[in-house]
């Protein structure tokens with residue numbers, strides 16, 4: 001199967017030297033792409049600005065903003081079997097982006113923002129029989145929000161975690177997640193390395209997608 005995986009933050013520039021973003025390291029998405037390759041699949045990694053090495057065998061497309069990420073995914077989705085949206089997409093961007101550096105004397109302390117597109121919702125019309133998985137990073141018990149997001153975004157799976165709990169979150173190498181599927185199942189994984197979490201996620205996606213159509217070549 002062909003996995004299309006997003007990773008990292010997006011950056012929403014207000015001028016060439018200033019942007020809105022978040023502390024996502026990209027580790028989880030890179031681990032999912034690497035796990036897909038290890039399991040014998042193809043992986044295309046659409047990455048926001050991160051400083052991680054591309055997993056061997058993955059094709060990487062670097063993007064900056066949420067709109068850039070959506071454009072890249074629209075180009076790639078037709079040939080993909082699975083979309084895993086682990087990117088921490090910025091929900092808002094500055095209403096205007098100046099081509100040259102803004103001087104502080106030109107700024108009045110008010111930043112006008114506009115909503116970014118919801119990438120998963122924008123891609124939903126192109127979903128067809130593809131398997132769509134998302135992440136829900138919450139502070140506190142993520143279950144209610146994860147189930148809402150799975151429903152609202154039309155997902156087959158959502159991987160939820162409490163980013164405020166020890167060993168979880170953006171920049172660390174471990175994670176503790178609960179995996180919710182559209183069939184109503186819930187799987188709680190223990191705290192483990194993101195690479196191990198990724199391997200379990202790929203295995204679960206494969207089993208569910210295999211149930212839907214033949215062709216999963218997991219080793």
Ligand code: CTP
Pocket residue numbers: 066085086087088089090091116117118119120121133134135136137149153
């Ligand atoms: N996502 C997306 N497009 C966005 C924002 C998020 O596709 N503009 C995806 C993320 O990659 C993730 C899922 O939606 O797979 C949930 O993201 P999250 O940030 O938890 O939720 P939001 O929909 O942004 O809601 P909120 O910020 O209100 O929690």
